[in-house]
Amino acid sequence: MFYQLYEMNHAAVQPFRAYADAVKLFYTNPLNPLAHTHWGRSVAATAELFERTTRRYGKPSFGLAETVVDWKTVPVTERVVWSRPFCNLIHFERAVPARRLPDPKLLIVAPMSGHYATLLRGTVEAMMPHADVYITDWTDARMVPVSEGRFDLDDYIDYVIEMLHALGPDTHVMAVCQPSVPVLAAAAIMEARGDRFAPSTMTLMGGPVDTRRNPTSVNILAEEKGVDWFRENAIMQVPWPVPGFTREVYPGFLQLSGFMSMNLDRHITAHKDFFMHLVKNDGDSAEKHRDFYDEYLAVMDLTAEFYLQTVDTVFVRHALPKGQMTHRGVPVDPAAIRNVALLTIEGENDDISGIGQTKAAHDLCVNIPADMRAHYMQPAVGHYGVFNGSRFRAEIVPRIADFITSYGRANRAPARPRLVRAAKA
Structure with a gap:
């Protein structure tokens, strides 16, 4: 019922939002003398702030039209190369000479945690000069008809395996935050099967592999409440007339509320500053605010089964580090991973995945040789600085690029490690 009320409220505000937009256009028209006054800019700023804080933000575009390869600017074409009801695999195809030696294939697995894959626009942009980049573009669950069936954590792992098969051998995989657990599980399953399409390298970034280590407020909340509380308080049905009508979901607006509440003072200050930038006619600063919040406020729903299974498996039972995780009834054993090089990356001030949570993957993947592992904090x-921003581009990207180049299968000797059994935590 709450989802329906949310939609009704959004519809009820629509006329006021349209009026505010008209007021803004009137007071920013250069032919209007009032547009050049402090009072006129204040009215326009108020109208824009109201319109932006009450609108529904649609899915952004990647908008990556070009990149630099070998010190030359080349055009980029965005293509969907694999598709399922809950995900499209996007290839950022660079117009490089056919005779040029191919760059490593890199599958970036975007988080399915409320935001669209475009949140990783900066990640994709930074990696394109170094790799042939693909990214998982997860679908908003509210837009998927119930007739398309369920989608849970097991399906997520299956999707990752299918995409690696579609890309072929010697593909590198990068998991950003939430996907760290299912990507590690997918690699373990593929290695246990002797699958030749298992990734060459696996880069886990700011992921909750073992949330018992330095638990953050997010981890503590999940463990204290338990999965039943989330089932009763966070799961809702998609209202009519959305395509996913009656599908049970974890709504994106609830996730966004949680994100914003973690740094509420910062968001309030940012909007106050935005108002002042508009009044002072500081267009550059105002545009930076728009760009950030157009992305940050665009959210998607998650299927109820995926959300609840993830909460239970990762945050409540800690199934992977305890050796209790299964995929379709079959145990997931990270010790089966022998030939996939492992790089883990953490942020010193990460308030979502605490220090040590991602690094824990090294303690689970005991049969990866020491010279095929690396960790960087x-x-x-x-x-967000783990996968975006100036430090990411200057300090993290070169390490990732060097790692995947060094451990591509064409560049390394076959490893024959001594196999040991993983210790259960």
Whole structure:
């Protein structure tokens, strides 16, 4: 019922939002003398602030039209190369000479945690000069008809395996935050099967592999409440007339509320500053605010079964580090991973995945040789700084690029490690 009320409220505000937009257009028209006064800019700023804080933000576009390869600017074409009801695999195809040696294939697995894959626009942009980049573009669950069936954590793992098969051998995989557990599980399953399409390298970034280590407020909340509380308080049915009508979901607006409440003072200050930038006619600063919040406020729903299974498996039972995780009834054993090089990356100030949570993957993947592992903690960055921003581009990207180049199968000798059994935590 709450979802229906949310939609009704959004519809009820629509006329006021349209009026505010008209007021803004009137007071920013250069032919209007009032547009050049402090009072006129204040009215326009108020109208824009109201319109932006009450609108529904649609899915952004990647908008990556070009990149630099070998010090030359080349065009980029965005293509869907694999598709399922809950995900499209997007290839950022660079117009490089056919005779040029191919760059490593990199599958970036975007988080399915409320935001669209475009949140990783900066990640994709930074990696394109170094790799042939693909990204998982997860579908908003409210837009998927119930007739398409369920989608849970097991399906997520299956999707990752299918995409690696579609891309072929010697593909590198990068998991950003939430996907760290299912990507590690997918690699373990593929290695246990002797699958030749298992990734060459696996880069886990700011992921909750073992949330018992330095638990954050997010981890503590999940463990204290338990999965039944989330089932009763966070799961809702998609209202009519959305395509996913009656599908049970965890709504994106609830996730966004949780994100914003973690740094509420910062968001309030940002909107106050935005108002002042508009009044002072500081267009550059105002545009930076628009760009950030157009992305940050665009959210998607998650299927109820995926959300609840993830909460239970990762945050409540800690199934993977305890050796209790299964995929379709079959145990997931990270010790089966022998030939996939492992890189883990954490942020010093990460308030979502605490220090040590991602690094824990090394303690689970005991049969990866020591010379095929690396860990890096980036100083002075929070969660988002692990995969975006100036420090990511300057300090993290070169390490990832060097790692995947060094451990591509064409560049390394076959490893014959001594196999040991993983210790259960």
